[in-house]
Amino acid sequence: MRDRFLPFSPPCLDDDEIAEVVESLRSGWITTGPKCRAFEQAFANKLHSPAALALSSCTAALHTALAVLGVGPGDEVITSCFTFCSTVSVIEHVGATPILVDVEPDTMNLDPAAVAAAVTERTRVVLPVHYGGHPCDMAPLREIAARHDLEIVEDAAHALPARCGDQWIGQGDNPVAFSFYATKNLTTAEGGMLTGSPAFVEKARVASLHGMSKDAWKRYDKGGSWFYEVVMPGFKYNLPDVLAAIGLGQLRKLDRMQERRREAAARYHDDFADLPLQRPLERSGVESAWHLYPVRLLDAAPIGRNELIERLGAANIGTSVHFIPIHFHPYYREKYGWREGMFPVAEDAFERVVSLPLHGGLNEADQADVIEAVRTELA
Ligand SMILES: Cc1ncc(COP(=O)(O)O)c(C=O)c1O
Structure with a gap:
């Protein structure tokens, strides 16, 4: 660890x-x-x-x-x-x-x-x-x-x-x-x-x-x-x-930082191929800025999203969640009467999503720790 x-x-x-x-x-x-x-x-x-x-x-x-x-x-x-x-x-x-x-x-x-x-x-x-x-x-x-x-x-x-x-x-x-x-x-x-x-x-x-x-x-x-x-x-x-x-x-140095992001995203993509995760993609004909690397846990995953975040935290790895859907926030629920069930794609994603470390200075050794920790929990 x-x-x-x-x-x-x-x-x-x-x-x-x-x-x-x-x-x-x-x-x-x-x-x-x-x-x-x-x-x-x-x-x-x-x-x-x-x-x-x-x-x-x-x-x-x-x-x-x-x-x-x-x-x-x-x-x-x-x-x-x-x-x-x-x-x-x-x-x-x-x-x-x-x-x-x-x-x-x-x-x-x-x-x-x-x-x-x-x-x-x-x-x-x-x-x-x-x-x-x-x-x-x-x-x-x-x-x-x-x-x-x-x-x-x-x-x-x-x-x-x-x-x-x-x-x-x-x-x-x-x-x-x-x-x-x-x-x-x-x-x-x-x-x-x-x-x-x-x-x-x-x-x-x-x-x-x-x-x-x-x-x-x-x-x-x-x-x-x-x-x-x-x-x-x-x-x-x-x-x-x-x-x-x-x-x-x-x-x-934006180009250099972007190169790092692209390389890191590609490494995650390859190293998670066999895990019960939905990986973020890049559609053909577009170039993503790879600001985030949000993975979504599939039903076959042995633990849920919240537990994965806790275990990665215990392994000294920071994560985040993007996003809590807008219609889950009390202000908007109360003002507009928005309820759970209105936007099923976003709600399903919210239940499953966790963003892994990704930044312009991420080195291979640090990323290898993330990959190993995720594999330990999900492989
Ligand atoms: C999708 C999206 N829009 C807007 C913002 C707001 O950006 P700022 O903090 O620069 O106002 C954020 C911030 O994280 C964001 O993720």
Whole structure:
């Protein structure tokens, strides 16, 4: 057994990020400014995004996107029941109504047929979540959106970098929200990015910083003017330069970290082939970001999911569960009367799923410990 705890998803940081942060701290400008602009530019270049706006979180990016699109009371937003709570909370924050639908059994992504069936005359937005980094099947979702004149806002918290056909997630004109939370494929400790058309991103930039016509860097930098106007009651969602500096270092090594993730996912896949587990897949024609490696225990497994988590914990191996379905949370049950039994695919997955350690710095020896511990319990 390991003598040290193996965390589920620690950050992969080194001297490059430290040097960027120190440079920012010494520069005399620590909040949103030049590092943030450089990070946005480098991110947009990487994904061929039309434009990018760095924000304080993916939640902030989703909220800003819905607010800028003018989504509000009376509107419905269709999204996945198998996601993190903030995907749905932002719909509540703009006063709209979340409409949950079930997921597809292989990818755990929004089921396009369920989306089509959920559209009403109140629907304004479809909000797909790229679960675990595997891109949603965007073609049928785009077709539904075009047919009913709906917006698509993507929750790409897990999907950096991911590709659907020859398009990166975040390459299109529609709003796409990424997360740089501490466990994500690229981290700034806390942070996010919103991509979309240049016109949309400029509106989002204003909305994300008090609705002010000029941000502080433009006002305080040499040649800047003190004057600004408030054009809407905006949010305070900007990303400070100190954190954007971490992102600049992370972005430079993203390809390397992704290579590690892909290799580790492939090793899990091969070494678990004979176990009573459903392994995550990568459909043909897509590139997953492999943010998570969620396995689902089959009926033939000798122990249940909760017991497996406990035993792996006792063997010093960290795990997590993605996700508790939204309709299991008391707030949503009480507000909308959602009940168990409404979304059978997600509910079945929730009973069986556990995410194993996977990160950009996972080495073969540590992963071998995970594989051995899982095999000990399930082989
Ligand atoms: C699917 C999904 N959406 C949104 C978020 C929110 O991201 P953030 O913490 O950057 O707001 C998360 C966070 O883990 C997530 O998993």
